[in-house]
Amino acid sequence: MEEEQLIAGLRAQNRKTVEYLYDKYSRALFAVISRIITDKDIAEEVFHDAFIKITRKIDSYDESKGRLYTWMANICRNAAIDKTRSKEFSKSSKTNTIDDYVYGLESESGTSELVDGIGVKELLVDLNEEQRFVIECIYFKGYTHSEISEEFDLPLGTVKSRIRAAINVLKKNLDRI
Amino acid sequence: MDIQAYISSGKLELFVLGELSERERNEVIQLAKQYPEIQHELDQIEEAFFQFDNQTGINPSSTVKKKIFESFDKGMGNSPEVVMTTPKEEVTIKTVSIQPWKAYFAAASIVAVLASGVAVYFAMQYNDVDRRFTALLQEQTVLAEELNQYKVNFEEADTQLETLLAGNFERIPMKGEGFEMQKDAAVDVWWDKASESVFVSVNNLSGLEEQYDYQLWAIGEQGPVGIGLVNAGQKFSLQQMQAVASAGAFAITIEPKGGSESPTLEKLVVLGNVG
DSSP: OOHHHHHHHHHTTOHHHHHHHHHHHHHHHHHHHHHHOOOHHHHHHHHHHHHHHHHHSGGGOOGGGSOHHHHHHHHHHHHHHHHHHSTTSOGGGGGOOHHHHHHHHHHHSOHHHHHHHHHHHHHHHTOOHHHHHHHIIIIISOOOHHHHHHHTTOOHHHHHHHHHHHHHHHHHHHHHO | OOHHHHHTTTHHHHHHTTOSOHHHHHHHHHHHHHOHHHHHHHHHHHHHHHHHHHHHOOOOOHHHHHHHHHHHHHTTTTOHHHHHHHHHHHHHHHHHHHHHHHHHHHHHHHHHHHHHHHHHHHHHHHHHHHHHHHHHHHHHHHHHHHHHHHHHHHHHHHHHHHHHHHSOOEEEEEEOTTSSSOTTOEEEEEEETTTTEEEEEEEEOOOOOTTEEEEEEEEETTEEEEEEEEOTTSBTSEEEEOOOSOOSEEEEEEEETTOOSSOOGGGEEEEEEOO
């Protein structure tokens, strides 16, 4: 299904389209959330709410401002960050690291996930210390780039260029796998 | 415009992460329309994010899928989604309604800070003026007292001058030479025989202890008569004594406070004969 069709279907609240959306994107979107929230039950709860929100708020999505996936991922990411900052969610859970995540995946999941788990490791393996750090902060801990800059006393420009460098490495690794 | 520099600034990544301000977002969208390279880079980053998320993720459990579609089928009504999205919407509404309040607050804060500044400035000014005013008041009091003193002195001097000019005074200098007490003592007696009035003016006379006084004696045919106490401190001004009709000499002795009936001759300080 083309993205345009998909969006039109979502706007019409077409159930089949929503199912298609779920099948195509739930895995990636859930990854966005569960990187930030390690507790599986809470992550699923947040995912449920975020996904429903996507189907409800589709009218506010503006194609000219980026791809559908980017819009959805941001909704999920923000929902996860909001959750970690809510009262009932203690801040100590904001201490996930890439390793926790990767090893968590390997130990908890079945065969198919195990393969992916190895994939994560390979994707991240070429990052240097600095790149790992920003990816960890942004992807796994839910920091914004300006928070990284403030909290770790790094110039904004440095944070930006490290993010870019890290994503370039990820891009290359994705092509290779 | 240097497109490569723009691409490598890291802005596009932040755009995809949803971390740019509204203004910066619009700038990126605008530039992406204008420059295919930027659009291409954006597409690549978005694709990379999707691939990364998709490859690193695990599928959510089938329970969640079931729940999601139950919620979806329930529609807008009382689905848990509504419960979940409501706080989010509230937040948006709050932000909107908070803005003017914030602006008022900011404005009020600025006004308050300015007002405090002005208040402090005027308080300091007031203190300063108050201090200077008090100082002036004190100075004024001192000046008034001095003026009073001068007035008294002037009137006194005026009276004395008048007395001296009106009368026919004879000056009888009394010296301390030849006596043991104060060799350099010098006191003048001014005597108008016609009006019988006597004045003394101290030129040089040492101070006395509390319990003593200088006493002036007019020595006539009936012996010495005490005609008043002399104030040693009041120099070069006329001190009026009691009237004397006749005298051959004048003398000053040191006597116990208040004076004596007859002079203590051992304590004779000065003596002067009437010329």
